[in-house]
Amino acid sequence: MNSENNIVEIRNLSKSYHRGSLILPVLNNISLDIKEGEFLALMGPSGSGKTTLLNLIAGIDKADSGSIKVKSVEITTLSESELAEWRASNVGFIFQFYNLIPVLTAFENVELPLLLSKLSKKERREHVEMALKVVNLSDRMDHRPGQLSGGQQQRVAIARAIVTDPAILVADEPTGDLDRTSAEDILNLMEQLVVELNKTIIMVTHDPRAAKKAHHIKFLDKGILNARPQIDL
Amino acid sequence: MKIPLSYSLRNLWTRRLTTSLTIGGMALVVFVFAAVLMLAEGLQKTLVETGSDDNVVVIRKSAGSEVQSGIDRVQASIIETQPGIAIDADGKRMVAKEIVVLIALPKKSTNKPSNVVIRGIGEKSLDLRRQVKISEGRMPVSGSTEIVIGKSIAKRFKSGKVGEVLRFGMRDWRIVGIFDAGNTGFSSEVWGDADILMQTFRRQAYSSVIFRLQNPSEFEVIKQKIESDPRLTLEARKETKYYRDQSEMMAKFLRILGISLTIIFSLGAIIGAMITMYAAVANRIAEIGTLRALGFQRRNILAAFVMESLFLGLIGGFTGLIFASFLQLYTISTMNWATFSELAFSFELSPDIIWESILFSLIMGLTGGMLPAIRASRMNIVEALRGE
Numbered sequence: 355m356n357s358e359n360n361i362v363e364i365r366n367l368s369k370s371y372h373r374g375s376l377i378l379p380v381l382n383n384i385s386l387d388i389k390e391g392e393f394l395a396l397m398g399p400s401g402s403g404k405t406t407l408l409n410l411i412a413g414i415d416k417a418d419s420g421s422i423k424v425k426s427v428e429i430t431t432l433s434e435s436e437l438a439e440w441r442a443s444n445v446g447f448i449f450q451f452y453n454l455i456p457v458l459t460a461f462e463n464v465e466l467p468l469l470l471s472k473l474s475k476k477e478r479r480e481h482v483e484m485a486l487k488v489v490n491l492s493d494r495m496d497h498r499p500g501q502l503s504g505g506q507q508q509r510v511a512i513a514r515a516i517v518t519d520p521a522i523l524v525a526d527e528p529t530g531d532l533d534r535t536s537a538e539d540i541l542n543l544m545e546q547l548v549v550e551l552n553k554t555i556i557m558v559t560h561d562p563r564a565a566k567k568a569h570h571i572k573f574l575d576k577g578i579l580n581a582r583p584q585i586d587l
Numbered sequence: 588m589k590i591p592l593s594y595s596l597r598n599l600w601t602r603r604l605t606t607s608l609t610i611g612g613m614a615l616v617v618f619v620f621a622a623v624l625m626l627a628e629g630l631q632k633t634l635v636e637t638g639s640d641d642n643v644v645v646i647r648k649s650a651g652s653e654v655q656s657g658i659d660r661v662q663a664s665i666i667e668t669q670p671g672i673a674i675d676a677d678g679k680r681m682v683a684k685e686i687v688v689l690i691a692l693p694k695k696s697t698n699k700p701s702n703v704v705i706r707g708i709g710e711k712s713l714d715l716r717r718q719v720k721i722s723e724g725r726m727p728v729s730g731s732t733e734i735v736i737g738k739s740i741a742k743r744f745k746s747g748k749v750g751e752v753l754r755f756g757m758r759d760w761r762i763v764g765i766f767d768a769g770n771t772g773f774s775s776e777v778w779g780d781a782d783i784l785m786q787t788f789r790r791q792a793y794s795s796v797i798f799r800l801q802n803p804s805e806f807e808v809i810k811q812k813i814e815s816d817p818r819l820t821l822e823a824r825k826e827t828k829y830y831r832d833q834s835e836m837m838a839k840f841l842r843i844l845g846i847s848l849t850i851i852f853s854l855g856a857i858i859g860a861m862i863t864m865y866a867a868v869a870n871r872i873a874e875i876g877t878l879r880a881l882g883f884q885r886r887n888i889l890a891a892f893v894m895e896s897l898f899l900g901l902i903g904g905f906t907g908l909i910f911a912s913f914l915q916l917y918t919i920s921t922m923n924w925a926t927f928s929e930l931a932f933s934f935e936l937s938p939d940i941i942w943e944s945i946l947f948s949l950i951m952g953l954t955g956g957m958l959p960a961i962r963a964s965r966m967n968i969v970e971a972l973r974g975e
Contacts, residue, residue, distance in 0.1 A: 458594065
């Protein structure tokens with residue numbers, strides 16, 4: 355495989371879960387390259403290992419074997435504390451249920467990842483305002499999540515994901531909790547991030563409409579990566 | 588501290604009802620804790636302030652207090668003639684031979700008798716106590732059966748007005764004045780002529796001799812002289828120390844009793860805080876997962892939840908202290924174990940008690956919050972994100 359421009363390189367990745375004495379294989383010898391600026395959709399039936407693969411790439415889960423390099427950093431060998439530091443500057447998360455902190459305002463939610471950086475308060479403010487401008491929510495920065503619609507909350511979550519200018523954005527069913535119009539808005543915004551800001555997005559989705567927005571689609575079934583779909587898009 | 592303090596504070600505010608109940612429990616414990624310490628402090632302060640640093644009290648060796656002491660007339664005369672005793676403007680020695688006896692008087696509130704100190708005083712007794720002022724009437728005439736009473740006695744016992752008569756020692760004693768001795772033990776005493784009281788109670792000996800030092804720095808020299816004189820089996824103590832020693836046992840008892848009680852109560856408050864914090868962790872599992880995914884370390888999560896619990900303790904502590912501070916408005920009376928007499932005193936809130944109470948409340952918060960905070964910090968990120 356040509357490693358030029360690859361932001362993520364996965365080789366022979368395997369992962370299984372243990373339930374008592376039972377071993378459940380989830381990912382089986384996966385190899386995958388993702389290029390910088392790519393919008394990749396991971397699809398597959400429930401339990402196929404999509405979210406597990408996403409979590410491993412994002413550094414919040416540990417593989418049994420294999421290698422994951424993100425921007426040439428081998429993350430499978432990092433300690434838990436090093437992984438946390440790495441995530442803070444290299445990964446932006448977009449969740450299905452937005453996962454905003456309800457007691458913090460939109461501004462404070464977006465500012466959260468920056469609290470782990472060495473930026474001054476003034477610099478943090480500038481970054482947060484910029485991120486909220488990108489998602490077109492500058493006028494709602496003092497609102498708490500409970501005062502925002504689902505679509506607006508997901509946009510705040512996207513602002514939080516991009517505020518540290520991370521290497522990759524990982525999105526787990528980002529439109530799963532949204533109505534059709536809001537989902538369309540969010541997908542357009544994600545596409546805009548890729549096209550205009552050259553962001554790399556890895557998205558897990560069940561939604562064929564969402565997958566259609568991606569540049570590439572990979573299919574997982576029973577822990578094995580397939581190039582061709584098992585379902586009709 | 589990476590996770591902002593506002594996160595912890597706003598979470599407490601969001602769960603206002605459970606937060607208030609937990610704070611209420613903690614406040615109650617801190618109230619009891621502070622109240623007992625204030626009681627001990629008030630007692631100690633009252634007795635310590637009773638003494639003056641340049642006054643010396645001479646009592647029989649190992650007597651403990653004036654009530655158990657006896658100094659015969661010869662011994663009293665030897666003390667009286669010691670060099671180093673201050674001399675007043677009229678050229679008289681600042682010394683008083685006093686007798687202390689206990690009588691039972693009925694209390695206004697319960698009509699039940701309670702022990703009261705009757706102090707037989709000499710000519711210089713009043714001058715030796717700078718803090719004692721006649722607030723109503725006059726001092727008794729020497730050689731008469733007239734008495735003056737402390738303001739606490741006037742307030743708390745029957746027959747507490749000028750002109751009224753008290754009957755004890757098979758004699759009638761006319762109250763001719765009321766004296767104000769501030770927050771000191773003298774306020775709980777009745778004063779009359781020493782010689783008449785000795786006759787009345789058929790005493791051959793004085794209880795104590797009090798004198799003022801010409802030079803307070805010479806106390807050790809005079810003490811040495813009195814205590815090494817073979818004619819005298821007496822001991823000399825600075826008046827402040829004498830009263831501090833009297834308060835020591837009672838204050839210690841109150842503190843031990845109070846602290847033991849509050850430690851038992853605090854277990855309840857700690858369990859309350861623990862339940863509140865466990866519920867807080869359980870309600871925010873996905874939030875914890877999110878924070879960890881964003882890059883916050885385990886220690887940041889631990890600190891955020893510990894801070895939340897410490898805030899609970901701190902607010903509880905201040906609330907308890909605010910309520911306890913109102914106790915200063917009350918004056919209560921208890922038995923002074925050194926003299927077996929009634930002693931009136933107020934709750935006293937000192938800076939030390941404030942710090943101790945706040946520290947105590949923080950310890951309760953920390954103990955209650957630590958286990959839930961450890962649980963929060965140990966969560967697996969993936970499982971937490973699933974809300975498991």
